[in-house]
Amino acid sequence: MQPNTGAAAVPERNRRNPGFLWNNLPVTLASSSTHDWYLLACVAGTVLLLLLLVARLRLHPALGLAIAAIGLGVAAGMPLKQVPLSFTAGVGTMMGHIAIILGMGAILGQFLASSGGAASLSLVLVESCGIKGLPWALLALGIVVGMPVFFEVGLVLLMPIVVEAARRSARPPIFVGLPVLAGLSIMHGLVPPHPAAMLAATQYHADLGRTILWGMVVGVPAAVLAGPVLGWLLIRRWERQQAKLAVASNEGLSPLALEVNEDPAIALAANLDTMPEAVHGQFPSQAGAARALLAILLPIALIFTGSWADAITMPGGIPNQILHLLGYPDVAMLIAVLAALALLGGHVQGVDRGPGMLRRLTTESFAPIAGVLVILSAAGGLSGILRDSGAAQATVSLATGAHMPPLVLAWLLAAVVRVSMGSSTVAMAVTSGVLAPMAGHMGVRPEMLLLATGCGSLLLSHVNDSGFWLVSSLFKIEVKGTLATWSVMETVLSVMGLGATLLLAAVLG
Numbered sequence: 001m002q003p004n005t006g007a008a009a010v011p012e013r014n015r016r017n018p019g020f021l022w023n024n025l026p027v028t029l030a031s032s033s034t035h036d037w038y039l040l041a042c043v044a045g046t047v048l049l050l051l052l053l054v055a056r057l058r059l060h061p062a063l064g065l066a067i068a069a070i071g072l073g074v075a076a077g078m079p080l081k082q083v084p085l086s087f088t089a090g091v092g093t094m095m096g097h098i099a100i101i102l103g104m105g106a107i108l109g110q111f112l113a114s115s116g117g118a119a120s121l122s123l124v125l126v127e128s129c130g131i132k133g134l135p136w137a138l139l140a141l142g143i144v145v146g147m148p149v150f151f152e153v154g155l156v157l158l159m160p161i162v163v164e165a166a167r168r169s170a171r172p173p174i175f176v177g178l179p180v181l182a183g184l185s186i187m188h189g190l191v192p193p194h195p196a197a198m199l200a201a202t203q204y205h206a207d208l209g210r211t212i213l214w215g216m217v218v219g220v221p222a223a224v225l226a227g228p229v230l231g232w233l234l235i236r237r238w239e240r241q242q243a244k245l246a247v248a249s250n251e252g253l254s255p256l257a258l259e260v261n262e263d264p265a266i267a268l269a270a271n272l273d274t275m276p277e278a279v280h281g282q283f284p285s286q287a288g289a290a291r292a293l294l295a296i297l298l299p300i301a302l303i304f305t306g307s308w309a310d311a312i313t314m315p316g317g318i319p320n321q322i323l324h325l326l327g328y329p330d331v332a333m334l335i336a337v338l339a340a341l342a343l344l345g346g347h348v349q350g351v352d353r354g355p356g357m358l359r360r361l362t363t364e365s366f367a368p369i370a371g372v373l374v375i376l377s378a379a380g381g382l383s384g385i386l387r388d389s390g391a392a393q394a395t396v397s398l399a400t401g402a403h404m405p406p407l408v409l410a411w412l413l414a415a416v417v418r419v420s421m422g423s424s425t426v427a428m429a430v431t432s433g434v435l436a437p438m439a440g441h442m443g444v445r446p447e448m449l450l451l452a453t454g455c456g457s458l459l460l461s462h463v464n465d466s467g468f469w470l471v472s473s474l475f476k477i478e479v480k481g482t483l484a485t486w487s488v489m490e491t492v493l494s495v496m497g498l499g500a501t502l503l504l505a506a507v508l509g
Contacts, residue, residue: 090384
């Protein structure tokens with residue numbers, strides 16, 4: 001296997017090859033080589049180094065990610081001049097996907113919190129569902145929001161509600177947010193029109209209607225176990241540890257490794273400078289729940305409409321182009337922010353209400369996400385090195401060498417790529433690209449193959465996944481706490497989803 005020389009050196013025939021993924025190194029289904037094992041060892045060493053730098057030596061995650069990425073490139077034998085190029089290309093790819101979305105989401109979250117809209121909506125949820133019913137309401141909200149939008153968009157949109165619900169229920173935000181995370185994640189992995197699921201449906205020639213229906217059948221039970229049920233277990237453990245701390249506070253126990261400086265029930269809210277009013281609840285004239293819900297659902301409706309534009313309008317026509325434009329996530333979020341300015345701007349409390357109030361409030365909303373963007377940039381750089389070093393091809397070659405049932409093979413192959421490279425989208429793209437030529441001869445429904453692939457792409461999110469750092473940053477928890485909550489939740493989603501897929505495949509025959 002030759003070192004990668006960058007995208008500019010990619011032959012045109014490889015660009016058109018379905019097996020060509022992300023760089024000029026084709027996926028080889030032949031027997032694995034010694035170099036494949038070496039690359040896999042390099043990936044494992046990179047993960048261990050990153051854990052050491054961030055969790056043990058307490059380096060900032062952005063620094064740890066950058067060091068680990070460059071170290072991987074050198075160890076994998078990439079040309080030294082290619083290492084920084086691959087790193088910066090990965091940064092550009094990552095930021096191109098999420099920078100504007102996170103920025104617009106931060107503005108929307110600022111106005112939802114500062115106007116009291118998030119507090120009103122959370123109060124409605126808590127009072128109508130109660131503490132016991134709150135996880136189920138949040139799970140339903142995560143599933144509904146997660147169907148048409150990207151995971152990152154949905155999380156940013158719902159974050160103010162999670163923070164306020166955590167404050168009102170006096171529980172750690174990460175535990176309260178697990179149902180939301182589970183609903184968003186399972187929809188992102190299994191249900192079209194998400195890009196990875198759409199790509200897999202195209203590759204496997206799966207029926208979209210059946211895929212969505214069976215994706216819900218498989219995804220909802222998995223999300224129930226990974227969200228409300230897992231959250232309930234973690235909350236019970238946390239409460240027992242809090243009781244022990246109350247009796248013997250000098251023992252210094254750290255509940256579930258949630259290493260935050262503040263009371264974990266308000267850890268996120270206390271650190272988000274853009275949400276001071278949500279913490280103190282001082283809203284003389286706060287926005288109502290209906291206004292907040294409209295601001296949240298508007299971008300979702302626009303994105304959903306854009307996804308189905310070809311089904312409701314003639315492809316290529318002016319209405320079709322307009323719907324696609326309005327449904328593009330960046331544009332949809334921009335429209336939602338403008339709507340929030342109109343709907344919620346007049347209800348903002350606690351700031352100077354001069355002519356520049358809205359502009360100052362918008363500027364302040366970017367401060368809390370600055371660190372998030374830097375961390376995600378470094379995570380994107382690591383992804384670029386992982387791709388260009390040949391790690392994806394090595395993991396695919398090793399995983400496909402094993403002979404096993406088709407659904408298990410699809411799940412395992414996606415899981416191996418996911419764990420080694422961090423991206424669920426890459427995992428689904430690689431797996432569907434490899435298995436597509438064989439899909440018609442495996443003796444299983446293509447929709448089941450897609451669901452197994454999607455479930456595998458969710459397994460064990462950890463330090464090489466940008467979603468891991470997004471959750472860690474937004475919920476203000478350190479690496480150990482994120483591993484003990486988010487990573488466990490993703491693993492439960494993946495394993496339970498595979499079990500539900502196998503059961504459904506057996507029932508359908």
